[in-house]
Amino acid sequence: MLGVCYYPEHWPESMWAQDAQEMAALGLKYVRIGEFAWSRIESAPGVFHFEWLDRAIATLADAGLSVIMCTPTATPPKWLIDLYPDILPVDVKTGTTRGFGSRRHYDFSSENFFREAMRITEVLGQRYGEHPAICGWQTDNELACHDTTHSYSANAKAAFQQWCQQHYGNIDNLNQAWGNVFWSMEYQNFQQIELPYLAVTETNPSHNLAYRRFSSDQVIRFHDEMIAILRRYAPNRFITHNFIPMSDTQTDNAALAKQLDFVSYDNYPLGRTDLFFANAATPNFKRYMRTGHPDYASYAFDQSRGISHGPFWIMEQQPGPVNWARHNPRPEPGMVRLWSWQAFAHGAATVCFFRWRQVPFAQEQMHAGLKRTDNSPATAYAEIQQLKQELAKLPALPETPVVAEVAIVTETVAQWVTEIERQGDSYNQQQVEFAYYSALRKLGITVDFIGQDADLSAYKLIIAPCLPIVSKAFVDRCARSNAALVFGPRSGAKTPDLTLAPNLGPGLLQQLIPVKVLSVETTRPDCHDALHFADKTYESARWREELSEHADLMVVARYHDNTPAIVQAQHNYYIGTLTCDTFLYDFFAALAKQYGITTVQLAEDLRLVRRGDLTFIFNYGATAATLNLPATTQFVVGSNQINPFDVVIYR
Amino acid sequence: MLGVCYYPEHWPESMWAQDAQEMAALGLKYVRIGEFAWSRIESAPGVFHFEWLDRAIATLADAGLSVIMCTPTATPPKWLIDLYPDILPVDVKTGTTRGFGSRRHYDFSSENFFREAMRITEVLGQRYGEHPAICGWQTDNELACHDTTHSYSANAKAAFQQWCQQHYGNIDNLNQAWGNVFWSMEYQNFQQIELPYLAVTETNPSHNLAYRRFSSDQVIRFHDEMIAILRRYAPNRFITHNFIPMSDTQTDNAALAKQLDFVSYDNYPLGRTDLFFANAATPNFKRYMRTGHPDYASYAFDQSRGISHGPFWIMEQQPGPVNWARHNPRPEPGMVRLWSWQAFAHGAATVCFFRWRQVPFAQEQMHAGLKRTDNSPATAYAEIQQLKQELAKLPALPETPVVAEVAIVTETVAQWVTEIERQGDSYNQQQVEFAYYSALRKLGITVDFIGQDADLSAYKLIIAPCLPIVSKAFVDRCARSNAALVFGPRSGAKTPDLTLAPNLGPGLLQQLIPVKVLSVETTRPDCHDALHFADKTYESARWREELSEHADLMVVARYHDNTPAIVQAQHNYYIGTLTCDTFLYDFFAALAKQYGITTVQLAEDLRLVRRGDLTFIFNYGATAATLNLPATTQFVVGSNQINPFDVVIYR
Amino acid sequence: MLGVCYYPEHWPESMWAQDAQEMAALGLKYVRIGEFAWSRIESAPGVFHFEWLDRAIATLADAGLSVIMCTPTATPPKWLIDLYPDILPVDVKTGTTRGFGSRRHYDFSSENFFREAMRITEVLGQRYGEHPAICGWQTDNELACHDTTHSYSANAKAAFQQWCQQHYGNIDNLNQAWGNVFWSMEYQNFQQIELPYLAVTETNPSHNLAYRRFSSDQVIRFHDEMIAILRRYAPNRFITHNFIPMSDTQTDNAALAKQLDFVSYDNYPLGRTDLFFANAATPNFKRYMRTGHPDYASYAFDQSRGISHGPFWIMEQQPGPVNWARHNPRPEPGMVRLWSWQAFAHGAATVCFFRWRQVPFAQEQMHAGLKRTDNSPATAYAEIQQLKQELAKLPALPETPVVAEVAIVTETVAQWVTEIERQGDSYNQQQVEFAYYSALRKLGITVDFIGQDADLSAYKLIIAPCLPIVSKAFVDRCARSNAALVFGPRSGAKTPDLTLAPNLGPGLLQQLIPVKVLSVETTRPDCHDALHFADKTYESARWREELSEHADLMVVARYHDNTPAIVQAQHNYYIGTLTCDTFLYDFFAALAKQYGITTVQLAEDLRLVRRGDLTFIFNYGATAATLNLPATTQFVVGSNQINPFDVVIYR
Numbered sequence A, B, C: 001m002l003g004v005c006y007y008p009e010h011w012p013e014s015m016w017a018q019d020a021q022e023m024a025a026l027g028l029k030y031v032r033i034g035e036f037a038w039s040r041i042e043s044a045p046g047v048f049h050f051e052w053l054d055r056a057i058a059t060l061a062d063a064g065l066s067v068i069m070c071t072p073t074a075t076p077p078k079w080l081i082d083l084y085p086d087i088l089p090v091d092v093k094t095g096t097t098r099g100f101g102s103r104r105h106y107d108f109s110s111e112n113f114f115r116e117a118m119r120i121t122e123v124l125g126q127r128y129g130e131h132p133a134i135c136g137w138q139t140d141n142e143l144a145c146h147d148t149t150h151s152y153s154a155n156a157k158a159a160f161q162q163w164c165q166q167h168y169g170n171i172d173n174l175n176q177a178w179g180n181v182f183w184s185m186e187y188q189n190f191q192q193i194e195l196p197y198l199a200v201t202e203t204n205p206s207h208n209l210a211y212r213r214f215s216s217d218q219v220i221r222f223h224d225e226m227i228a229i230l231r232r233y234a235p236n237r238f239i240t241h242n243f244i245p246m247s248d249t250q251t252d253n254a255a256l257a258k259q260l261d262f263v264s265y266d267n268y269p270l271g272r273t274d275l276f277f278a279n280a281a282t283p284n285f286k287r288y289m290r291t292g293h294p295d296y297a298s299y300a301f302d303q304s305r306g307i308s309h310g311p312f313w314i315m316e317q318q319p320g321p322v323n324w325a326r327h328n329p330r331p332e333p334g335m336v337r338l339w340s341w342q343a344f345a346h347g348a349a350t351v352c353f354f355r356w357r358q359v360p361f362a363q364e365q366m367h368a369g370l371k372r373t374d375n376s377p378a379t380a381y382a383e384i385q386q387l388k389q390e391l392a393k394l395p396a397l398p399e400t401p402v403v404a405e406v407a408i409v410t411e412t413v414a415q416w417v418t419e420i421e422r423q424g425d426s427y428n429q430q431q432v433e434f435a436y437y438s439a440l441r442k443l444g445i446t447v448d449f450i451g452q453d454a455d456l457s458a459y460k461l462i463i464a465p466c467l468p469i470v471s472k473a474f475v476d477r478c479a480r481s482n483a484a485l486v487f488g489p490r491s492g493a494k495t496p497d498l499t500l501a502p503n504l505g506p507g508l509l510q511q512l513i514p515v516k517v518l519s520v521e522t523t524r525p526d527c528h529d530a531l532h533f534a535d536k537t538y539e540s541a542r543w544r545e546e547l548s549e550h551a552d553l554m555v556v557a558r559y560h561d562n563t564p565a566i567v568q569a570q571h572n573y574y575i576g577t578l579t580c581d582t583f584l585y586d587f588f589a590a591l592a593k594q595y596g597i598t599t600v601q602l603a604e605d606l607r608l609v610r611r612g613d614l615t616f617i618f619n620y621g622a623t624a625a626t627l628n629l630p631a632t633t634q635f636v637v638g639s640n641q642i643n644p645f646d647v648v649i650y651r
């Protein structure tokens, strides 16, 4: 299904009815509203204005549209900030208060804001909870965006002290767990605990990890309470939240998703590519600057699917150039349609476009919409018309979920550990994980993202690109699994309190593979060593571990100095280094062959994925390709020839 | 005429008389004094010391020199700061107070400073207003230098709230004009308004533009009041101010110049080239590192001429290496003379050198003077002796002003808009405007800089490289003009409150050329597309607009995908992209030919300009050139052969 | 002798005895303890715990080890900070307080901390002063590390005002000395004086230099008082301090070393190379990334020897990868031994390794030790076993000190001057000095580092790469010296208050060589000019002076425009520019030949040094080399063939 984000409060009421009719005609079913409308709903403490909102909902409903209502907590109004200035968060890098004037200006540790956010949620729940035009609710908006999970406020400090008390019971446990003896950092009581910022030099990694966990818990406490209120008033409506990329939430994404009916994701492939690949060389960057990297969008889709109870949604789909990246190119013609199909292919139930009409004022006036500010249809409009027709060819999207033979094990805590303990400037956990994922996708392999608590039985190959802290339960489950298991560098190296595994890295994973990490080095990314695997030479750089040799270990790859780089015990592999994309591709191709995983050979910019009985192929490249599918192929969309930026779907 | 900046307070009184005699012998007529002398004039509140200043003026007058007296407000003394700490400005990027210990440590919104600045101005006006040795006054010094136009102080906030009240009348108008509904940013009253800094993420562009206008108004309020006081006491003396580059004032330069008799400019071509071309590749940078870019100095001269009522002055001319750029090379031999002649050629009345003698102490001890600290003449000394002799060959500089067939329309608000709304990291309004200007200068075309309110009748070609906000009156005047009109990208795209033009870009300019900007993209500067114009291929990058096609539009240039890049309707042109220097050169060459504008073919580093009946040629290159002028040419300076870094003048 | 750093408080008491026995067995003699143990020694105000420390010392003594005890002042405990929050230093770049949570969180101007630091020193001195197991004391730890010499605190400001009063007597002297008249910066009394930070633009260089001197004096005041207390209680024990690189202390290193028995240095060649050569091109960087630059470690050794009364120690020797640089490679096999031998060769008495065992918790958990966290021996362990055996071949290290024919004159104030007055972004005094040093070392020349007050009689060649402020006494001693004297650019250019030398640069040095610096230019490092010397062409860039010509001057090298670049008068040389490594090598080779200084031709990565009757050769390269020593050579370690990363020692 398709939908759109709409802001009736931005437009004269006289335009609403035509807007609604056009939405319906375009095949849009859902309309999300209200997430920034607090100041219009409550213009002063307790002074509410619902009439306009009632009329807006009615107008949409009249056109046959279904409304997703949002809690407006991402933008508390000025009067509220002035009443309770402690709502404002404090920058952890500078100690400066982050003021009113944009959005997300609230501190998750402000009890005043917590109470007020739940109050407005309750007010809205009471009025609109199960309103017949409303099919579901969105909580807040893009939680944690703009680095708002972390705050250096007095409220955050007091709450963190309390959190520490709850987690460690007494101060000796905490001192012991964090190793505070190290630099005489021992505390005598919980009231002495500081936030791990603005010290003379780096603060204790354990202290930092505890603060990350606390901050994540604060976001979840806020979010879960909001969901609980909505459940009271809207027990028969879905509740979702629109996630930003998982690496940006600084929150345990799986925990954040837990109480939701399903996860939504805001998909901006071009802006994200501009940021994520900012250091790419000119030709590498330019080729994808108007399409996004072929694996970036699906990376997010597969992650969203992994933490969502039901099929995920795209709540905001980029419809044209945006305004917030360093450079904001225009999508190649066809890409809005392609991205939408790609979301469906990877398991999405619904794609909503952001926004109906470009708004001529304020911070996002340069952000495209489906319609231009003069109400003419923008480029994406026709692509959605085409999409509507193509969707009509399918009775419904397959109920069968996306099925993967390969899983990547991921978790937010891995990102935290590597951000806290860089050790080498060029180690970036997200880019490491993405490189593994992209190599698999180039091989046409479908990938699930799973947590340590997941059922492993469905997979032939399970890969943990970076999992510094592993649980005994997970390792035990791995030990019982028949899948091939691949662990990247740093895996198992740390205890839950971010100290070194007592038996050296990979810690508990030694139960699976008897290797020890004797030392770790990091190097400049431009200073690489040779890595020898299967008669070919690749690159090792940035992170390289010294691995022990052992009678029960087979050496799969070696460094130039003949020391082991990758080792194997039965079907378990440990990779002790970061390497190049070519290696990952060849290595996973070899594993796929060995463990009977289907791969597909496609042109470089083509990607293939299956959902139920449908196969989707996407062309991210500027040249057409011939697919060589058998003559009997039953095409739903397209043909044996795939054009640039085009989609082919067949059974 | 020539002059010099002098600081008698820095030197033993015993040196003054000889200094004055040497100045006179060198052909210097004017001596600027006093702009940093407040602590010597008033050593404690109300404790004045005029004797030394009286004697200094008398000594200079005795040598036949004429004095420009300054108000010393750029450096309030410590006792004044301690009396009124709210004088200190506050950094908008950090919220930190900017302390005493250098210069310009005052906030334009401090009423205490406003009163004190006017008091010292009045004191000096009373004593020296029409002193016979004093020919004129300079206000303050380099207003707004060191980013002092903007302040995050409580004073600035209160004054901004008042300014908003005056401009918008009631708070609903303001909320409406700024689109504050967007993120629930609506205010209930003017006292709630914040300064647009240090928020969680970007603040409203309209809010920012209002703050820029307010800040500019504060500078002008300060400056105009100072001028008004001086006019009372010195009605028969000129009043001027020494401007830094127009892009650095963060003030409406034309408005700032309005009450002055003429504009002065501080000309430091090497330091400015080091900063302005900081990203240039090695060979491009190195060739001009000791000359400055051939068009940089004249760019400032032509801008100064454009906002000055009478012929402008150079109040400070770089005489050797300076101290404040990232690198501070020595001018090539001859460049001090060349820059001086170039200023005269572009319309200057007087060139004053900064400073008479290098000072051996404090912040500028590495800044060259005409004399070294040991009182020996520095390199520039001989160049000025030559200049004196050459000037003597002319009865006077031509009274006829510089006459241009081509004008560039410019205004400070265009810079503000593009700074507030980057949209692409590599869009830089100053570099865009400079590229247009430089292309014209390479063609030997003389250029006027004009505002939207200027009389257009004199020009054959009028170019607006970037003019996001256009007035109806200007567009009407354009419509009545016979000149060819060229508008660069972003022109007309915005309303005066920095919202999008309701009829899409180029907004009101659609009255002249019926094109619509359907969307805008920005790209990495290294990722360019082809631009096809007149059978040649150029580059488009950084900023590219999607233009509508229309029966009344001719397409002048197209992108590689065949969509229009530059369109024309009658003699009006709209350029939808940023491009390369080669394109601009070829494009303006073609327009010049078509519209009968004289161009001159010169070697790459030569520049030609005419003032009255004199033609000036300057050689910025390291190789000599032959000019091929007719045998009858009447040379005032030089000959048919122009040496490196040399000047030729002929009638 | 060898030693190790040990933290009994980090380990179960049950491990101590075995640790001690293993240390002894490895040939380690000294064990440093206690420098971060304050919170374990004094758990609350006046609540002391000595039992554990008594037992730890006893355990080490029982194994025959000798203890170096430290004052624990680098890490004041939380309860002390809470009692006296003014202990925390304030960041001079932001004005933000630097909080508790890491180390060195104290302000040298806090009288509360001064008193408390001396109290704990006294307590420890009383208890352990001449304890039989304790051979000596270390003061604090890495004084000034993490930029803690400078503070923007109220305490620092008050103390600086007092310092100024003591140094200038009355405020007029100070205003005069600093040239405060320049921008009306004159003070009326000492209480008005600000710290030279956070002003609107750059503050007065003289003000800055005074603040640097004051800050250095504060560190020395603190350190000297601590030494005085220890002397009272341990008159028969040595006192040392472990220095970080001399450029990082922001303290007059010679003055800091003055009251110590000898200097210790913490030697981390890889981390330091990563930072010091951060801008090096890939191949240049990569070749030394696992060895350190061949001259970096010895640069520190020779500097340490220069300020130490007795033979210096290495108190902390890097044993493997560290955790604090941007990238942290693993030393090539053999490098820990090589670095240790190199320290002995350059005059060290003892090398202690940091640390005995890698600690699994807190900030340094990724920092290697001699043993891994699981108590297995790390790579360096075997290298130290080899070292022990090799040391056993020598009865003792030669008592004869290292003897040098060449000296480099250095002082911290030179660094301060060039940091305060960049003038060109690419001038870096440490890299200039290092380039000179490295050129000499490549020629096999042994180098002493001396101060201006040193006896010059021992040297044939004395070089001052950068000495902006010279004393009359030093110049007089130079004038009486028979050595060749070489002065780099900027030498003699400034007065002690950081104003320009009244007779132009090189100021007082004109007594030795009658040249005048007429002007100074700085250029982008990529924009170099040709430098002609002895029929070859080199590069000049970054800093270039215009030198006067004079009948008594010989021109040794000229720029491309034929102006003098290096001049000579008798045996005195003045170099007016920064240049390339090749030039320095060729220039010093020529001088060495002329002045009879022994040089040795070795392969590029080999280094040679002599101590007493021993000659040491070190191979920093990855290829073996043949030394071609006579058959009669008496090898102590190695042979005529030197392997990669190997050491050869012979008589």
Ligand SMILES: [Zn+2]
Residues within 6 Å of the ligand: A530, A532, A559, A560, A561
């Ligand atoms: Zn190899």
Ligand SMILES: [Zn+2]
Residues within 6 Å of the ligand: B530, B532, B559, B560, B561
């Ligand atoms: Zn083309």
Ligand SMILES: [Zn+2]
Residues within 6 Å of the ligand: C530, C532, C559, C560, C561
């Ligand atoms: Zn040459």
